[in-house]
Amino acid sequence: MATMNVNGAEASLPEDPRVSLLDMLRDHLSLPGTKKGCNQGACGACTVLVDGERILSCLALAVQYEGRSITTIEGLGQPGQLHPIQKAFVEHDGFQCGYCTPGQICSAVGMLAEVERGVPSHVTGDLETVMLTREEMRERMSGNLCRCGAYNGIIDAIADGLEAESRAEAAQ
Ligand code: FES
Numbered sequence: 001m002a003t004m005n006v007n008g009a010e011a012s013l014p015e016d017p018r019v020s021l022l023d024m025l026r027d028h029l030s031l032p033g034t035k036k037g038c039n040q041g042a043c044g045a046c047t048v049l050v051d052g053e054r055i056l057s058c059l060a061l062a063v064q065y066e067g068r069s070i071t072t073i074e075g076l077g078q079p080g081q082l083h084p085i086q087k088a089f090v091e092h093d094g095f096q097c098g099y100c101t102p103g104q105i106c107s108a109v110g111m112l113a114e115v116e117r118g119v120p121s122h123v124t125g126d127l128e129t130v131m132l133t134r135e136e137m138r139e140r141m142s143g144n145l146c147r148c149g150a151y152n153g154i155i156d157a158i159a160d161g162l163e164a165e166s167r168a169e170a171a172q
């Protein structure tokens with residue numbers, strides 16, 4: 001049977017090859033944390049991690065991801081055991097309605113991994129050493145729209161959360 005791994009558990013792929021990864025997560029696996037905003041790749045609300053890389057799940061067919069590991073917001077943290085970036089969103093008022101927040105958080109986690117791999121962005125000056133400045137963060141998070149305009153809190157939360165995550169990794 002064709003499967004993928006979702007948040008650490010095996011999940012069967014849908015029989016219908018037209019089902020998007022977003023619909024599979026929300027409707028087939030009852031994981032409503034990943035949000036459907038535009039359903040056409042324009043808002044970032046549906047961002048999830050595939051083997052650590054961020055993708056837009058509304059533009060992905062579930063069957064393309066056989067054998068891959070998907071992490072949704074439910075897999076990053078849970079109440080009482082929040083991911084450092086989730087905690088930082090709460091502490092910095094990084095949301096109002098919260099609809100964009102799961103996508104923002106998954107995107108931020110994927111972004112840190114991109115910077116660690118040295119992947120440059122449109123605003124990167126020094127291609128040898130990619131520094132995560134606020135300008136870099138804004139550029140790299142520009143695919144995640146927030147209808148409430150909570151951008152200042154989002155950037156503060158990501159900056160703080162990434163720092164906390166780096167500290168936690170260094171301590172391991
Ligand atoms: S719902 Fe996927 S980008 Fe908007």
Ligand code: FES
Nearest residue numbers: 096098146147148
């Ligand atoms: S917090 Fe409402 S859309 Fe971002």
